[in-house]
Amino acid sequence: MVPTKPSAPAGWLPRLRPRSIAARLAWALGALVLMLLLALSQGAWQLRLVTELTRHFATGDMQRLLRVQTLSQQTEGAGSALVRLVHAPRADRVHEYAVVDERNRVLDGIIASLSEDLMDPTQEATLVRLVACRKQYAEAFINTVDQIEADDLPAAVRILNDQVNPALKAMLQESQTLLQRERQRVEAQLDNALDLLGRVVMWLTAVSVLAMALAVYVAWRTARSVVGPLLQLETVARTIAQGDYAHRMVSTGTREVDRVGDALNTMADAVAQREQQIVRLAYQDSLTGLPNRTALLTPLQPAPAGLNTLVLMDLARLKGINETLGYTTGDTLIKEMALRAESALAQAAQSGCIAPGYVLARLSGGTLAAAVQAPDRAAVAQLHALWERAMAPTVACSGHNVDVSLAYGCADTGAGQAAPSLVTLLRNAEVALHSAKRATGNFAWYSEAQEAARLGHLSLLSDLRQAVAQSQLQMWLQPKLSLSDGSPVGAEALVRWAHPERGMVSPADFVPFAEQTGYITLVTDWMLTEALRTLQTWQRSHPHMSIAVNLSTRDLQDPDFAHRLSRQVAASGVDPQRLRLEITESGLMEDPTHSVALLHALRAVGMPLSIDDFGTGYSSLAYLQKLPVSELKIDRSFVDGIDAAPATQRLVKAMIEMGHGLNLMVTAEGVETPAERDTLRQLGCDVMQGYLGSRPLHGDKLAAWLLSNT
Numbered sequence: 001m002v003p004t005k006p007s008a009p010a011g012w013l014p015r016l017r018p019r020s021i022a023a024r025l026a027w028a029l030g031a032l033v034l035m036l037l038l039a040l041s042q043g044a045w046q047l048r049l050v051t052e053l054t055r056h057f058a059t060g061d062m063q064r065l066l067r068v069q070t071l072s073q074q075t076e077g078a079g080s081a082l083v084r085l086v087h088a089p090r091a092d093r094v095h096e097y098a099v100v101d102e103r104n105r106v107l108d109g110i111i112a113s114l115s116e117d118l119m120d121p122t123q124e125a126t127l128v129r130l131v132a133c134r135k136q137y138a139e140a141f142i143n144t145v146d147q148i149e150a151d152d153l154p155a156a157v158r159i160l161n162d163q164v165n166p167a168l169k170a171m172l173q174e175s176q177t178l179l180q181r182e183r184q185r186v187e188a189q190l191d192n193a194l195d196l197l198g199r200v201v202m203w204l205t206a207v208s209v210l211a212m213a214l215a216v217y218v219a220w221r222t223a224r225s226v227v228g229p230l231l232q233l234e235t236v237a238r239t240i241a242q243g244d245y246a247h248r249m250v251s252t253g254t255r256e257v258d259r260v261g262d263a264l265n266t267m268a269d270a271v272a273q274r275e276q277q278i279v280r281l282a283y284q285d286s287l288t289g290l291p292n293r294t295a296l297l298t299p300l301q302p303a304p305a306g307l308n309t310l311v312l313m314d315l316a317r318l319k320g321i322n323e324t325l326g327y328t329t330g331d332t333l334i335k336e337m338a339l340r341a342e343s344a345l346a347q348a349a350q351s352g353c354i355a356p357g358y359v360l361a362r363l364s365g366g367t368l369a370a371a372v373q374a375p376d377r378a379a380v381a382q383l384h385a386l387w388e389r390a391m392a393p394t395v396a397c398s399g400h401n402v403d404v405s406l407a408y409g410c411a412d413t414g415a416g417q418a419a420p421s422l423v424t425l426l427r428n429a430e431v432a433l434h435s436a437k438r439a440t441g442n443f444a445w446y447s448e449a450q451e452a453a454r455l456g457h458l459s460l461l462s463d464l465r466q467a468v469a470q471s472q473l474q475m476w477l478q479p480k481l482s483l484s485d486g487s488p489v490g491a492e493a494l495v496r497w498a499h500p501e502r503g504m505v506s507p508a509d510f511v512p513f514a515e516q517t518g519y520i521t522l523v524t525d526w527m528l529t530e531a532l533r534t535l536q537t538w539q540r541s542h543p544h545m546s547i548a549v550n551l552s553t554r555d556l557q558d559p560d561f562a563h564r565l566s567r568q569v570a571a572s573g574v575d576p577q578r579l580r581l582e583i584t585e586s587g588l589m590e591d592p593t594h595s596v597a598l599l600h601a602l603r604a605v606g607m608p609l610s611i612d613d614f615g616t617g618y619s620s621l622a623y624l625q626k627l628p629v630s631e632l633k634i635d636r637s638f639v640d641g642i643d644a645a646p647a648t649q650r651l652v653k654a655m656i657e658m659g660h661g662l663n664l665m666v667t668a669e670g671v672e673t674p675a676e677r678d679t680l681r682q683l684g685c686d687v688m689q690g691y692l693g694s695r696p697l698h699g700d701k702l703a704a705w706l707l708s709n710t
């Protein structure tokens with residue numbers, strides 16, 4: 001990804017292409033070093049000038065000044081030397097001559113050197129006059145010497161006074177003039193030198209200040225060109241950290257920062273993609289692609305307005321299918337169910353039965369939720385019909401034809417009531433689904449009565465533990481009669497609860513909830529103890545009668561159950577053959593693999609086993625073959641009105657034949673009329689249980705019944 005190029009900033013340097021931080025630093029350092037070199041070279045040059053000037057001053061001007069000073073002194077000295085020569089005794093004359101000669105020689109030397117390097121042209125006239133005076137002095141000196149040699153002292157003194165001294169005086173005057181001029185010149189030179197030195201100092205100061213200013217400016221620019229883009233980077237990184245992935249790092253004109261910016265942009269894209277994926281995973285069911293529970297209840301985008309009905313659809317016996325046919329089959333079934341549910345919804349929306357905006361979500365396992373806007377409950381009934389039609393064809397998976405049967409729980413906004421939240425609708429639909437699973441039609445609307453019942457059940461449950469402890473439970477027995485001769489073969493133990501406030505509570509009102517919470521194991525244990533106690537009393541009076549106790553799936557989950565029961569049976573001294581155990585077919589199918597193992601363990605103890613409510617749990621023949629059971633109890637829904645339903649007769653006949661084929665005793669439940677009994681007998685059924693034989697009995701009524709029927 002290429003960062004977008006911003007418009008050129010209105011800086012003093014047009015930015016042609018991104019420059020690197022290294023280039024900027026090199027440029028800045030280079031400029032600084034250059035400035036420093038310039039200042040140094042300038043300083044050195046100026047110092048060289050000053051040195052030159054000083055040297056010139058020391059070797060030229062000062063020496064000349066000294067020579068002129070010496071000239072004055074020697075001129076003065078020459079006069080006194082001559083006086084000494086004139087008055088010197090003859091013997092000392094040679095020495096005095098030498099002194100005077102030396103002085104004259106020095107004078108001549110100085111005058112010669114001065115005429116050679118005299119700088120100032122104005123001094124030339126003075127020098128010419130000096131030379132002339134020297135000449136006069138030389139002549140006067142020779143005259144004086146002549147008189148001395150002639151030993152004419154007075155003449156010598158006279159010449160000395162008249163010629164030599166005036167000449168010397170004139171020389172002295174001229175040399176004084178020269179000296180003064182030289183002094184002025186030296187002073188002027190010194191002033192010049194000081195001026196120059198001042199200028200040098202000023203120049204050096206100026207160059208240093210300039211270099212410093214430039215250094216500060218370059219450092220500031222470099223820092224700004226590095227720090228600015230870095231700050232921009234920091235801002236972008238913080239914005240990305242806050243979740244704004246659309247924010248982009250634009251080109252800063254600094255190559256290294258642009259590279260980091262590029263990486264940051266790429267990272268933001270990758271993070272955005274990954275976040276989208278995470279959100280998708282968090283909100284979407286991976287198997288069906290439908291929204292999940294989170295998406296239904298807390299959608300990212302607002303849900304369609306006006307949703308007033310929530311329908312929960314639950315795929316029956318999914319656990320059994322997963323365990324017997326494999327999880328792939330279960331998954332295929334769920335996917336197919338989702339597809340069919342969706343197409344039926346689309347069809348309903350198209351036909352105007354529901355509003356076009358709806359949500360279909362998968363909540364868990366085989367449970368889907370459809371949130372729709374329906375004008376009334378009739379529309380939901382139509383939708384239900386569409387779903388049922390869509391689910392009717394069996395699904396072919398892994399070589400099996402599996403049928404998709406659903407239970408529906410519906411909840412809606414009551415007429416004239418404020419719309420409840422989806423969470424409330426969902427909770428209500430769950431309550432409705434629960435009662436739908438127990439109802440015959442597999443379809444139920446939520447009602448407040450259900451809720452009240454549910455709450456009632458909950459409060460009942462809290463009393464249940466006490467009920468067991470305080471013996472509020474009762475064991476009622478419903479006889480089972482042989483269909484061939486009408487003799488009693490045994491009885492089924494059915495629990496009743498003599499609630500101190502509610503009166504007699506039927507198991508339908510607390511067994512399902514006790515199963516959910518696990519309290520049912522208390523009931524089972526109590527019933528088993530009670531059944532064994534009754535069997536003990538029957539050992540003499542009714543030695544062939546058995547008692548069947550209902551087990552719950554919760555009991556099957558207890559790994560120690562078989563062992564505990566075997567000890568209990570042994571302790572009672574009752575023949576295990578007399579204690580029958582009933583397990584519902586649907587209960588078995590909840591956990592088929594585990595159930596098989598447990599049934600074998602129970603069978604090993606010696607108790608015969610029955611499959612209760614057979615025909616409602618969709619077990620396969622292959623599965624039944626694996627079970628160590630000895631009785632099949634056909635559910636009473638097949639028995640109800642069987643005498644007038646040939647199709648049911650065929651079905652029940654098949655069940656009976658299958659049972660016999662597996663060597664099982666077949667019992668029909670819920671036989672209420674003689675016609676039903678006769679039909680069942682004709683179909684080959686072995687045993688009947690139902691109100692026709694007897695209602696469940698307890699206490700005196702049971703004793704009386706036993707007395708008259710055995």
Ligand code: C2E
Pocket residue numbers: 478493494495506507508511520523524527549550551552582612613636669670671672689690691692696
């Ligand atoms: P179930 O095991 O299938 O028991 C048969 C049920 O059918 C009993 O209902 C019985 O009263 C009823 N019944 C018998 N003959 C007829 C008839 O001719 N017509 C009609 N309409 N009904 C008939 P009950 O006693 O209400 O029990 C309901 C269910 O509660 C039982 O069904 C069983 O699944 C469960 N249950 C009862 N007692 C216990 C128990 O001690 N432990 C466990 N785990 N479940 C129990």
Ligand code: MG
Pocket residue numbers: 492550582612
């Ligand atoms: Mg039963």
Ligand code: MG
Pocket residue numbers: 612613633635636669
């Ligand atoms: Mg039953």
